Amino acid sequence: MGQEVNMQEEIQWIREVLSGNKQAYTHIINKYKNQLYATILRMTKNPQDAQDLAQEAFIKVYHQLGKYDGKGLFSSWIYRVTINHCMDEFRKKRYKQVEMTEDLLENPNHPEVIFLKKEKNRQLERLIATLPEDERMIILLRYVNELTYEEISELVGAPVSTVRNKLHRAKKKMRNTVKREGGYFDEMSNCR
Incomplete structure (x- = not known):
């Protein structure tokens, strides 16, 4: 009532x-x-x-x-x-937080390095944009905001198992897109 x-x-x-x-x-x-x-x-x-x-x-x-x-x-x-x-x-x-570390780059201010980082961010943005809204949200909450599965579960109102499954599905889709189209993000497969 x-x-x-x-x-x-x-x-x-x-x-x-x-x-x-x-x-x-x-x-x-x-x-x-x-x-x-x-x-x-x-x-x-x-x-x-x-x-x-x-x-x-x-x-x-x-x-x-x-x-x-x-x-x-x-x-x-x-x-x-x-x-x-x-x-x-x-x-x-805040895509810069998702960037993978570039140990081999000694001069982060070199124009070519800056260009590559921007290009990498653009590719990552396009990759995430291909996901359905619910999976995109979970990827961003996990890797941009670095929330735990439990915190994401509470925020989106879904069980932890559902969050894990959606995250796994989203990463698999992104990996398949990378394999199909090439690009910087083969290391996505190593994200936990």
Whole structure:
């Protein structure tokens, strides 16, 4: 009963926002800000980044509110939009963390080395972009954010076994793409 009342209340707020009452959006922010911030903080492990991403996510949710179809729980929808926004940001800003170490490169500032690193990042980005959304998210959470299987399981709301299977599937797809097309990322096969 309580959940049904909550949903009706949320749907009312959404209707008000969509009909031009921007103030009604503060109800949505107040209801979800702590949960979303806590989730993002666990992904970023940095309070300032988490705060920035939470603000950006609420702006994104506001602009996409019309896309919520009312079929599933609003809380699941807002959570999904937020996680997707964070994943997009991690993909844009933090690929350098995924880079494999280049022990043989003695001069990291040489223009050719810089070019190769950029090209490597572009290839990795294209490779990850070929994955389905759920597998892409798990790859990024595991290797960009360095979260444990248990943390990922909690964030995406799936059992640890499912997280492991999706990660394994995603890496296998990426390896097959590399074998087919060639490139820098044969070492993906060694990722744990």
